Structure formats: C-alpha cells, structure tokens
Amino acid sequence: MSRAPAREPFGARLRAAMDARGPLCVGIDPHPSLLASWGLADDVGGLETFTRTVVEALADRVAVLKPQSAFFERFGSRGVAVLERAVAEARGAGALVITDAKRGDIGSTMAAYAAAYLEKGSPLFSDAVTVSPYLGLGALRPALETARDNGCGVFVLALTSNPEGAEVQHARGEDGRAVAAAVLEQLRAENAGAEPFGSFGAVVGATLGDVPERLGAPLAINGPLLAPGIGAQGAAAEDLPRVFGTAASHVLPSVSRGVLRHGPGVEALRAAAATQAEELARFLS
Numbered sequence: 399m400s401r402a403p404a405r406e407p408f409g410a411r412l413r414a415a416m417d418a419r420g421p422l423c424v425g426i427d428p429h430p431s432l433l434a435s436w437g438l439a440d441d442v443g444g445l446e447t448f449t450r451t452v453v454e455a456l457a458d459r460v461a462v463l464k465p466q467s468a469f470f471e472r473f474g475s476r477g478v479a480v481l482e483r484a485v486a487e488a489r490g491a492g493a494l495v496i497t498d499a500k501r502g503d504i505g506s507t508m509a510a511y512a513a514a515y516l517e518k519g520s521p522l523f524s525d526a527v528t529v530s531p532y533l534g535l536g537a538l539r540p541a542l543e544t545a546r547d548n549g550c551g552v553f554v555l556a557l558t559s560n561p562e563g564a565e566v567q568h569a570r571g572e573d574g575r576a577v578a579a580a581v582l583e584q585l586r587a588e589n590a591g592a593e594p595f596g597s598f599g600a601v602v603g604a605t606l607g608d609v610p611e612r613l614g615a616p617l618a619i620n621g622p623l624l625a626p627g628i629g630a631q632g633a634a635a636e637d638l639p640r641v642f643g644t645a646a647s648h649v650l651p652s653v654s655r656g657v658l659r660h661g662p663g664v665e666a667l668r669a670a671a672a673t674q675a676e677e678l679a680r681f682l683s
C-alpha cells in the first residue's frame with residue numbers, strides 16, 4: 399500500500415505558484431561567461447555571489463527557480479555546498495525549486511538519486527528534479543514513488559530543446575510510436591485523475607515548432623510541461639502556441655541566460671524576470 403503524501407502534491411503547489419506569480423521558471427546557470435560578465439571570478443566565491451544574487455533577486459517573486467547542477471558540480475564539494483544553500487534559501491523565500499540534474503539509472507541506483515533530491519531531510523531536497531528516461535521508463539519508478547511520498551515532482555525529458563535529441567526521441571518502437579510519444583503517454587497515466595494537475599511533468603523544448611504535432615505526440619498529460627529554449631536558444635514567447643497548442647495552460651517556460659545576462663544588479667534581474675513573465679503569460683493564456 400502506498401503511503402499518503404505528507405503535504406500538498408507538487409502539481410497543486412506548482413499550479414498555485416504559477417497562478418499567483420506567473421508562468422515563469424528562471425534557471426540558475428552560472429556559466430563561466432556569465433560570471434565574467436558580472437565581474438566575478440570563475441571560482442567558488444564567484445559562484446556563491448552569483449547564486450546568492452539570483453536567489454535574493456527572484457526567489458520571493460518567480461514561481462520556480464531551476465539551478466543547473468553541472469555548474470555547481472564543476473567546483474566539487476564546495477560547489478555542491480553552494481547549490482545546497484541555494485536550494486534551501488530559494489525554497490525558504492517561497493520559490494519552488496526544480497533541481498536540474500537530469501538523472502537516470504537502473505532502478506536500484508535511481509532509488510539513491512531519488513533519495514538525494516526528493517527525500518525530506520536530504521541536503522539537496524528540492525520540490526522536483528529533472529530525469530532522463532533512456533534507461534527505460536520503468537527504471538524511473540523509484541523516483542516517481544519517492545516524489546509521490548514526499549509531495550514532490552519529477553520532470554522527464556520527452557522532446558528536448560536541442561537538435562541532437564531527435565535521433566533518440568523521434569525513433570519509433572515496434573508499435574510505431576515515437577519514443578517521445580511513449581514517454582508522454584506514461585506520464586499521462588501517472589497523472590490520471592489528479593487535480594488541478596499531476597506532479598509528473600515532461601520537458602518539451604520551446605524551440606520545436608510543430609514537431610510534437612507532426613510526431614503525433616499529444617502534449618496533454620494532465621501535468622506540467624517544462625519548456626526550456628526561450629532566449630539564448632532562439633525560441634520566443636510567441637512560439638509557444640504553435641508548439642503547445644491546447645496544452646498551453648500547462649506550460650512552465652524556463653529561461654536561464656535570457657534573464658541572467660541582465661545581472662548583476664538585483665533590480666535589473668527583477669525587471670527582466672517581470673517582463674518575461676508578463677510576455678509569456680500573454681501567449682499562454
């Protein structure tokens with residue numbers, strides 16, 4: 399028997415946050431080039447200042463912050479400590495945090511990743527984590543269960559924003575379905591009956607144009623659709639209706655460099671995020 403979630407499910411908390419604060423996720427991606435343009439050294443001190451500034455500027459006003467783990471991991475344990483503090487402080491200030499770790503492994507190891515990101519009391523405890531389904535969707539089961547038990551969410555890569563993703567994600571299985579369509583279908587089953595929507599999201603790039611439609615991959619999964627690719631990767635708010643069609647109201651657009659390049663000023667970051675959120679809301683309503 400599965401245990402009852404300890405708190406309101408992630409899907410409900412995300413819906414409320416998007417309704418209250420606008421549909422925007424800002425990625426915390428401390429690229430070396432951004433550290434340089436903010437006048438910071440490419441070291442742990444620079445990483446800490448950059449991250450603290452973004453959290454201070456935005457955690458009390460955007461729906462979601464999404465730190466990209468790789469940019470912290472590259473500094474080893476001290477970088478990961480910066481990530482831990484950022485996750486805790488952002489959540490404390492009212493933002494939901496999706497840790498972008500893109501994990502995926504055999505089921506027994508997946509359980510350990512789930513414990514790292516989705517189990518209360520873990521130093522990296524987040525509201526949700528990104529995962530990769532390419533060891534098989536069934537291998538993600540421990541992450542889905544741990545998320546459910548802790549009121550957390552999981553975002554599964556379905557149709558990624560980069561051009562290289564197509565060779566795997568558009569491949570057809572024996573039943574003729576594209577891999578991405580199978581991922582979306584499984585998520586739809588996981589979210590069945592959840593209100594206002596479920597806690598298991600898909601990642602679908604804002605850069606994809608009519609790809610989902612041509613692939614026959616319906617995007618309505620009764621769950622959130624994390625949409626990176628706006629700004630630095632070339633997509634814009636006005637592209638969203640074409641990609642997402644009637645699923646637009648479930649879209650959580652994600653922007654990293656497109657907001658971060660406005661730093662290091664706190665007010666400039668806030669203004670950039672507010673402008674983005676307003677524009678995105680216009681095309682998603």
Ligand SMILES: O=C(O)c1cc(=O)[nH]c(=O)n1[C@@H]1O[C@H](COP(=O)(O)O)[C@@H](O)[C@H]1O
Binds near residue numbers: 427498528560601626
């Ligand atoms: O899972 C993600 O967040 C993700 C999936 C995807 O398909 N494409 C994608 O760009 N991302 C992440 O979203 C962020 C995009 O950053 P910007 O291009 O600077 O907005 C990066 O951290 C990527 O790793």
